[in-house]
Amino acid sequence: MNATPSPAEAARTAGPPVLIGALAPLTRPGWVEAGRHLLAGLDLAVREVNEGGGITGRPLELVVRDTAADPHRAAAAVDELAHLGVAALAGEYHSVVARAAASRADALGLPFLCSSAVLDALTDVPTRQVARLAPAQSHGWRIYADFLLGAGHERIAVATEPSLYWASGTRLLRERLAPHGGTVTELDTRALTPAAVCDALAEQRATALLLLVGHPEPAVPLVRSVRRDPRLTDVMIGAPAGQPEFAGWAEALGADGAAIPFLRYLPERLGPLGARVATALRERLAEPPSFVAFEGYDTITVLAALLRARGTDGARGDVPWPGVTVEGTRGRIGFSRAPGISVWQWSWAPVQIADRDPAALDRFRILRTG
Known part of the structure; x- marks a missing residue:
């Protein structure tokens, strides 16, 4: 091509x-x-x-x-x-x-x-x-972890799939949250259905669920299950990898896809x-x-x-x-050379944490910059 x-x-x-x-x-x-x-x-x-x-x-x-x-x-x-x-x-x-x-x-x-x-x-x-x-992931995801702490989230659950990328993200979140008393619990989506994930969130009294999984599967059914579970009305869903940035997210989830904070690289x-x-x-x-x-x-x-x-x-x-x-x-x-990074790096592109506005799904709200 x-x-x-x-x-x-x-x-x-x-x-x-x-x-x-x-x-x-x-x-x-x-x-x-x-x-x-x-x-x-x-x-x-x-x-x-x-x-x-x-x-x-x-x-x-x-x-x-x-x-x-x-x-x-x-x-x-x-x-x-x-x-x-x-x-x-x-x-x-x-x-x-x-x-x-x-x-x-x-x-x-x-x-x-x-x-x-x-x-x-x-x-x-x-x-x-x-x-x-x-x-680099360590830069953006640490900003995301600080956002979670600032919003009062210390009991974090992550829905995961096997991947070097997701494992690295989980480690970075845990390292950033642990000194502040935050915990990160992994929920393996290969072994747990969306309903079972909801049960685990309720049992552990998690205040946030982060989607470290692919889109549309299993991210879309996970979001739908959490949004419809009356036990989890106060649980924040997050997607640090940026799934809600794309129009397909809103098309698949409608209003359920709003108010899910994610990382994007724009001023x-x-x-x-x-x-x-x-x-x-x-x-x-x-x-x-x-x-x-x-x-x-x-x-x-x-x-x-x-x-x-x-x-x-x-x-x-x-x-x-x-x-x-x-x-x-x-x-x-x-x-330039950034510490711990093996390639030449633009240090750094602008970072936002944003979400889709529940009042207008095609509009983004900027929640934090870094």
């Missing part, structure tokens, strides 16, 4: 295209809605780069590969894209998938700018090839560039763009600056991420 330059873009550029390999979950069990938003942002930015003359007169071209949330498929895609001669890799939403892609890109000496995945250990060892736009107000891009993305998506779409756009903005500075001949070796500074849709972007 390639996103080739339009005739208008081709008229402004000449020569062979500069290929960018784009990784995104476009089929299930991947989070397809997130992949669609990510690709919309990537594609919009490529078209704007080409309208501005491309990379030293050559057009950018996306070579898109569907990861379908499969780490092995992602690693194979990296090998294929490297063989095709891509100058860099971009994208991916799922953390475990991005980790597989990052490790393979590092081994091949191929620049990879990860758009959305947040897992701290994106590679096993420090790498000079890989950089990331999204905040309180977009600047002129962000506002312009938001309008263009909304036209492309036929719905409000998520923060993931902005991450996609910013990814290409950064890579275009990198390729102009580094060249497009596919040379391997250290990538000069620290020398790249650009104006993104959500602020000024630059890269």
Whole structure:
């Protein structure tokens, strides 16, 4: 799947295209809605780069590969894209998938700018090839834990599935809450039905249930069960991984999907560039763009600056991420080494905790920023 330059873009550029390999979950069990938003942002930015003359007169071209949330498929895609001669890799939403892609890109000496995945250990060892736009999980989820404490929640239950990402999130929450007397109890959704989860919440007198599970299954039936249980009317449901950000959440749950706080990576107000891009993305998506779409756009903005500075001949070796500074849709972007993070990191993208307004499901309320 390639996103080739339009005739208008081709008229402004000449020569062979500069290929960018784009990784995104476009089929299930991947989070397809997130992949669609990510690709919309990537594609919009490529078209704007080409309208501005491309990379030293050559057009950018996306070579898109569907990861379908499969780490092995992602690693194979990296090998294929490297063989095709891509100058860099971009994208991916799922953390475990991005980790597989990052490790393979590092081994091949191929620049990879990860758009959305947040897992701290994106590679096993420090790498000079890989950089990331999204905040590390330890940064965002600690902000979420502080939000829980500030709202008076100390007895937390987490509905979980087996995953390195969910396990890391549970550990981060427990480490942040424990010094303040907070507890985190895990409820395994493989062994418990939604009704059994409700029984456990009532028995443990939990004040908050966090959904560390996939969407729509089992997140949607869990929310419905908790909302309809008269014993749990005061239990807050939370989704730190950001499930309520997407329109499919509101479509599946209606009013039950409101007032569920989640993490998103946007400023309180977009600047002129962000506002312009938001309008263009909304036209492309036929719905409000998520923060993931902005991450996609910013990814290409950064890579275009990198390729102009580094060249497009596919040379391997250290990538000069620290020398790249650009104006993104959500602020000024630059890269450095953050403590405990193995990749070059934008420290940090803006963080919000938001929820859908019960009075208007298409409107978001900002509950906390960080």
